[in-house]
Amino acid sequence: MSDALTVNDLTCNFDVSAPWLNRVLERKPRQFVRAVDDISFTVPMGGCLSLVGESGCGKSTVARLVTGLYRASEGEVRFAPGRSGEPLSAQMIFQDPFASLNPRWRVKNIIAEPLRELKLRNSDAEVMERVGELLRIVGLAPSDGSKFPHEFSGGQRQRISIARALAGEPEFLVCDEPTSALDVSVQAQILNLMRKLQDEMGLTYLFISHDMSVVRHMSDRIAVMYLGRIVEEADTETLFANPRHPYTRLLLETIPDIAEPKRQRSITASEVPSPLNPPSGCTFHPRCPLADARCKSERPAMRSFADGSRAACHRVEEAAAATTKATQAA
Amino acid sequence: MSEPKTSPVLDVRGLCVEFPGRHGTVAALSDVSLSIRPGEILGVVGESGAGKSMTGLAVQGLLEPPGRISGGEVWLSGRRIDQLSDKDMQSVRGRQIGAIFQDPLTSLNPLFTVGAQLVETIRLHLKLSKQGAKDRAIHLLKEVGIPAPEARFDHYPHQFSGGMRQRVVIALALAAEPKLIIADEPTTALDVSIQAQITSLLRRLCDDHGTSVMLVTHDMGVIAETADRVAVMYAGRLVEIGPVEEVLRNARHPYTRGLMGSIPALGRRVERLNQIDGSMPRLNAIPRGCAFNPRCPEAGRRCREDRPEPTPVGHGVSACWLNAGGVL
Numbered sequence: 001m002s003d004a005l006t007v008n009d010l011t012c013n014f015d016v017s018a019p020w021l022n023r024v025l026e027r028k029p030r031q032f033v034r035a036v037d038d039i040s041f042t043v044p045m046g047g048c049l050s051l052v053g054e055s056g057c058g059k060s061t062v063a064r065l066v067t068g069l070y071r072a073s074e075g076e077v078r079f080a081p082g083r084s085g086e087p088l089s090a091q092m093i094f095q096d097p098f099a100s101l102n103p104r105w106r107v108k109n110i111i112a113e114p115l116r117e118l119k120l121r122n123s124d125a126e127v128m129e130r131v132g133e134l135l136r137i138v139g140l141a142p143s144d145g146s147k148f149p150h151e152f153s154g155g156q157r158q159r160i161s162i163a164r165a166l167a168g169e170p171e172f173l174v175c176d177e178p179t180s181a182l183d184v185s186v187q188a189q190i191l192n193l194m195r196k197l198q199d200e201m202g203l204t205y206l207f208i209s210h211d212m213s214v215v216r217h218m219s220d221r222i223a224v225m226y227l228g229r230i231v232e233e234a235d236t237e238t239l240f241a242n243p244r245h246p247y248t249r250l251l252l253e254t255i256p257d258i259a260e261p262k263r264q265r266s267i268t269a270s271e272v273p274s275p276l277n278p279p280s281g282c283t284f285h286p287r288c289p290l291a292d293a294r295c296k297s298e299r300p301a302m303r304s305f306a307d308g309s310r311a312a313c314h315r316v317e318e319a320a321a322a323t324t325k326a327t328q329a330a
Numbered sequence: 331m332s333e334p335k336t337s338p339v340l341d342v343r344g345l346c347v348e349f350p351g352r353h354g355t356v357a358a359l360s361d362v363s364l365s366i367r368p369g370e371i372l373g374v375v376g377e378s379g380a381g382k383s384m385t386g387l388a389v390q391g392l393l394e395p396p397g398r399i400s401g402g403e404v405w406l407s408g409r410r411i412d413q414l415s416d417k418d419m420q421s422v423r424g425r426q427i428g429a430i431f432q433d434p435l436t437s438l439n440p441l442f443t444v445g446a447q448l449v450e451t452i453r454l455h456l457k458l459s460k461q462g463a464k465d466r467a468i469h470l471l472k473e474v475g476i477p478a479p480e481a482r483f484d485h486y487p488h489q490f491s492g493g494m495r496q497r498v499v500i501a502l503a504l505a506a507e508p509k510l511i512i513a514d515e516p517t518t519a520l521d522v523s524i525q526a527q528i529t530s531l532l533r534r535l536c537d538d539h540g541t542s543v544m545l546v547t548h549d550m551g552v553i554a555e556t557a558d559r560v561a562v563m564y565a566g567r568l569v570e571i572g573p574v575e576e577v578l579r580n581a582r583h584p585y586t587r588g589l590m591g592s593i594p595a596l597g598r599r600v601e602r603l604n605q606i607d608g609s610m611p612r613l614n615a616i617p618r619g620c621a622f623n624p625r626c627p628e629a630g631r632r633c634r635e636d637r638p639e640p641t642p643v644g645h646g647v648s649a650c651w652l653n654a655g656g657v658l
Binding site: 054055153154155156183184185186187188189191192195210212213214216217236237240250251252253254255256257258259270271272 | 529600
């Protein structure tokens with residue numbers, strides 16, 4: 001399978017310096033946050049790669065870099081040629097369906113905007129016909145087009161955002177936490193819809209979420225991010241069966257599982273460090289149970305493994321040994 | 331019911347809350363009955379607008395006017411509290427009912443140090459000297475797992491991270507050793523790895539002090555890990571209460587079953603999630619009969635006409651005609 005999206009050594013710095021006057025008067029230096037730090041990944045055509053991590057790990061920044069909403073400081077984002085021979089067109093679905101739709105526009109105009117802007121249909125009648133079709137595809141009625149966004153519930157609004165994203169005839173969709181503002185029963189409807197659209201239209205997804213169970217349901221491959229870096233990337237089943245990086249293990253360990261109530265867990269009392277001043281070496285070392293002197297000083301390189309997964313950790317072997325011991329003991 | 335005969339800390343009987351408005355009165359809660367035993371954690375789950383936070387607020391006497399309790403009774407350790415005056419209710423809040431809210435940044439005063447806020451709360455409810463209150467505050471900070479509590483005593487809320495701030499809020503809720511803590515979405519604003527720390531802290535404190543907790547959340551995972559029993563709410567009504575294991579594995583109400591099926595499981599992968607079509611009705615348009623009937627795959631004629639009463643099933647209670655037996 002060829003790759004739909006290739007991201008190479010992508011870095012994004014944000015200037016978070018104090019205002020000029022404060023810098024001059026208080027002798028403060030300029031300050032930068034490295035929101036995305038030298039990451040590389042590929043998304044296969046028709047597949048779904050998920051980025052997971054806690055808040056502030058840079059996953060949404062990657063989504064915005066890929067769609068061109070932010071400019072990368074270094075590195076490249078490359079889309080493969082699509083059906084038309086031009087690079088694949090990408091669209092985005094945002095997290096909050098209450099903020100991403102213009103409250104003063106009728107739904108049909110919201111969905112028609114990409115059609116008109118990209119001149120995908122010739123006459124206004126054709127545009128409106130396509131809008132009705134799109135509303136039907138996402139499970140709404142064409143007559144809903146004349147309503148305003150506030151007349152819809154959260155789940156229905158997210159359907160409208162999906163229809164708007166599909167209006168641009170994209171072959172690649174970037175979904176930034178599309179269901180985290182929704183209730184679970186509505187989340188299931190939206191996830192089912194997204195899977196159905198993927199099968200029917202051959203879409204490729206870059207899916208961003210903090211919810212491991214949603215990610216497991218949606219993706220073929222998962223990349224785990226921590227403080228702007230990808231720490232591990234593997235096929236979904238491999239990642240859940242055999243997590244290599246201690247951070248992935250921590251994430252899997254801490255998620256409550258409704259299949260296993262009152263599970264006994266080892267919980268480390270630690271917090272995510274500030275991205276303004278990330279720890280040296282491996283940024284995870286202050287929270288890592290296996291960290292040694294080398295982890296404090298040297299940034300681990302990404303290593304590939306036989307089963308197709310990658311992890312950036314100095315102590316992968318020790319971590320694997322610890323798991324086998326734990327499973328034997330159990 | 332086959333429950334042990336200990337008198338409950340909180341006993342809510344047939345609670346109704348309504349909001350009069352220009353377009354008629356909206357029933358936000360309708361006939362909600364639940365009880366919490368000493369040392370027990372009762373989870374209250376439901377989707378947004380189901381009335382779970384409203385239940386917590388009504389118990390604490392914190393309904394925003396024009397909202398009011400229009401029926402039912404609230405008993406706290408054998409004393410009826412829903413008819414108390416505002417002034418009497420003030421001494422119940424904090425002293426007998428502690429509160430933990432969702433957003434730890436807005437529930438702390440940014441202009442005072444956490445120490446000052448703790449000391450204020452402690453001295454309001456307990457007869458302690460300044461020094462005694464400070465010692466107790468430091469002890470509380472230590473108990474909720476804040477490192478170097480003596481130094482942290484003088485810090486302001488913005489100097490704490492989200493997880494640490496929520497620990498401070500828990501310390502505040504515990505300040506007067508209340509019998510009941512109402513925790514409204516205490517982990518929703520936190521990352522998963524921090525969320526696990528906070529839920530296990532709540533669990534531990536509950537065991538150590540024998541405090542009862544009403545844990546309001548939309549997250550079934552949090553309920554599974556923390557609660558002893560769970561109450562499921564839908565459209566302002568209680569649909570099911572029972573022990574956590576029973577409700578999670580063997581739900582009696584079709585809504586609970588649908589809700590469980592729609593959560594992507596960690597252990598296995600399915601092609602398509604089980605979905606409940608449609609969405610919860612608005613509170614001013616609740617259908618006749620069972621509120622869930624338009625979305626229910628098993629609904630019959632009776633469900634569309636008569637509202638099912640909560641009936642005991644197994645170790646729990648469920649409000650569904652299916653469990654009442656007979657024809658639908």
